[in-house]
Amino acid sequence: MTSFSRDELLGLAAAYATGSTTPDELHSLTIAMAKDAELRTEVARHQEVVSALLSAHAVAPTDLVRHRLLTQARVDVHRDTASTQVLPDATRNATATRKNLLARYAALAAAAVITLGLCAEVIRLRERIAGQTAFAESIQRQLATSEATMSRLLLAETNLTLAQLKTADTVRGPGVQVFFDRQKGTAVVHAFRFPEAPAGYRYQLWVTTIGPAREVVRFSIDRFGHALVGDVMMPVNLEKEATMSVTVEPEAGSAQPTSGAVVRGSVRGT
Amino acid sequence: MPDGLPRTSPIDPRADLELVKAMQVRDESALATLYDRHSAPILGFLLRLIPQRSDAESVLLDAFLQAWRTAERFDPARSEVLSWLLMMARSRALDSLRASARAQTLAPVSLDDAALSDADQMRSKADPEQHTHQREQDRAIRSALRALPVAQRDAIELAFYLGLTHPEIAERLGEPLGTIKSRIRGGLLKLRESLRFHNEVSV
Numbered sequence: 001m002t003s004f005s006r007d008e009l010l011g012l013a014a015a016y017a018t019g020s021t022t023p024d025e026l027h028s029l030t031i032a033m034a035k036d037a038e039l040r041t042e043v044a045r046h047q048e049v050v051s052a053l054l055s056a057h058a059v060a061p062t063d064l065v066r067h068r069l070l071t072q073a074r075v076d077v078h079r080d081t082a083s084t085q086v087l088p089d090a091t092r093n094a095t096a097t098r099k100n101l102l103a104r105y106a107a108l109a110a111a112a113v114i115t116l117g118l119c120a121e122v123i124r125l126r127e128r129i130a131g132q133t134a135f136a137e138s139i140q141r142q143l144a145t146s147e148a149t150m151s152r153l154l155l156a157e158t159n160l161t162l163a164q165l166k167t168a169d170t171v172r173g174p175g176v177q178v179f180f181d182r183q184k185g186t187a188v189v190h191a192f193r194f195p196e197a198p199a200g201y202r203y204q205l206w207v208t209t210i211g212p213a214r215e216v217v218r219f220s221i222d223r224f225g226h227a228l229v230g231d232v233m234m235p236v237n238l239e240k241e242a243t244m245s246v247t248v249e250p251e252a253g254s255a256q257p258t259s260g261a262v263v264r265g266s267v268r269g270t
Numbered sequence: 271m272p273d274g275l276p277r278t279s280p281i282d283p284r285a286d287l288e289l290v291k292a293m294q295v296r297d298e299s300a301l302a303t304l305y306d307r308h309s310a311p312i313l314g315f316l317l318r319l320i321p322q323r324s325d326a327e328s329v330l331l332d333a334f335l336q337a338w339r340t341a342e343r344f345d346p347a348r349s350e351v352l353s354w355l356l357m358m359a360r361s362r363a364l365d366s367l368r369a370s371a372r373a374q375t376l377a378p379v380s381l382d383d384a385a386l387s388d389a390d391q392m393r394s395k396a397d398p399e400q401h402t403h404q405r406e407q408d409r410a411i412r413s414a415l416r417a418l419p420v421a422q423r424d425a426i427e428l429a430f431y432l433g434l435t436h437p438e439i440a441e442r443l444g445e446p447l448g449t450i451k452s453r454i455r456g457g458l459l460k461l462r463e464s465l466r467f468h469n470e471v472s473v
Contacts, residue, residue, distance in 0.1 A: 014429075014455040019429075020435050022437070047353070050430065053411060057315065060310045066302070077298065080296065245324070260330070266369075
């Protein structure tokens with residue numbers, strides 16, 4: 001760890017304000033600032049200028065960015081809540097049961113009464129099973145579609161290029177796989193972990209080579225944040241490197257992207 | 271408004287640090303306020319690095335999501351909240367540029383050539399009087415920037431936008447380290463003096 005003289009630390013105040021310190025410098029400044037009022041004042045002077053620079057160049061983002069941020073934050077909160085509820089409840093119940101045996105016997109007696117209601121419950125369960133069967137059938141249909149898609153991909157194997165579009169958060173963030181058949185000029189688009197688009201909006205996939213972005217396909221996601229679209233005609237030849245991205249656009253689609261990319265990536269067709 | 275949460279920043283009295291503490295216990299309204307307060311300056315900052323607006327907005331979103339998910343790691347002893355946000359935004363922007371293979375030609379857009387229209391519109395809606403004052407202040411900043419010697423401005427841009435350390439800037443510009451330190455410090459002090467002079471004159 002490098003040690004800095006006081007003059008050197010004062011000289012580093014500007015670097016601190018612009019966020020351009022080395023880890024060593026940052027560490028030493030942090031310690032020194034805690035006890036050196038003059039150093040803090042020097043840093044504050046430079047930070048004032050940095051804030052003014054930022055303020056002078058402010059550009060309001062589109063509302064969709066805010067919407068997507070808060071939607072994702074909510075998803076995080078719900079996920080955290082769901083994962084922390086089970087254990088405390090079980091622990092509380094176990095403790096309560098141990099503390100009150102009488103209540104346990106009462107519960108057993110009540111169980112006899114509840115048995116009478118089981119017949120009605122059986123009827124309800126049958127109805128639910130019927131619903132679940134219909135759901136399973138719809139899943140089977142989806143699987144059949146997926147299998148057919150997979151077969152198409154396997155047939156195109158030697159001519160296939162895979163483009164992966166993602167965010168920096170590759171574990172929890174949304175992603176898109178584009179399987180491009182170079183011979184046919186078609187693609188299969190597979191989207192996953194997408195948040196629900198706002199009402200009246202859909203996702204739109206774009207490809208950019210030279211010049212403006214070209215629409216590839218528009219898609220909506222299912223309740224699992226998933227979409228699979230087959231036989232998509234690629235609007236451009238991907239012989240050169242291209243950039244692909246997905247944006248949120250009005251239902252009827254847009255001629256050019258009007259919002260920030262949800263995911264993006266690059267692809268080379270050959 | 272698509273998400274149904276009110277824009278609270280103009281009236282929310284909570285300081286940035288309180289907002290980050292509230293985010294640590296998953297208070298979404300704190301995130302909304304912090305975003306409303308700082309998203310425009312940070313997007314303006316990002317647009318100097320990534321001129322494509324949609325890409326810059328993606329990076330902005332990623333940076334605020336990172337702030338939300340790592341709020342518990344924020345250390346007020348190490349930086350101010352805005353500096354923390356800027357650091358994440360800059361880091362994400364550089365990742366994004368590297369991913370799109372543009373890092374080789376990476377150079378920040380000059381500090382003094384951005385349009386004022388967005389910032390202007392945003393402020394004029396919020397508070398017309400404050401808007402007029404801020405507009406004059408913005409002009410003063412631009413004027414002060416233009417008045418800086420090119421060498422000083424280049425060094426500040428490399429530090430501010432690319433987050434290069436002083437030794438890295440010295441290497442890139444082929445100048446001695448001491449010279450770079452003096453240029454950055456001197457440049458910031460000149461800007462500060464210009465702003466102070468402007469404020470005294472306008473009062």
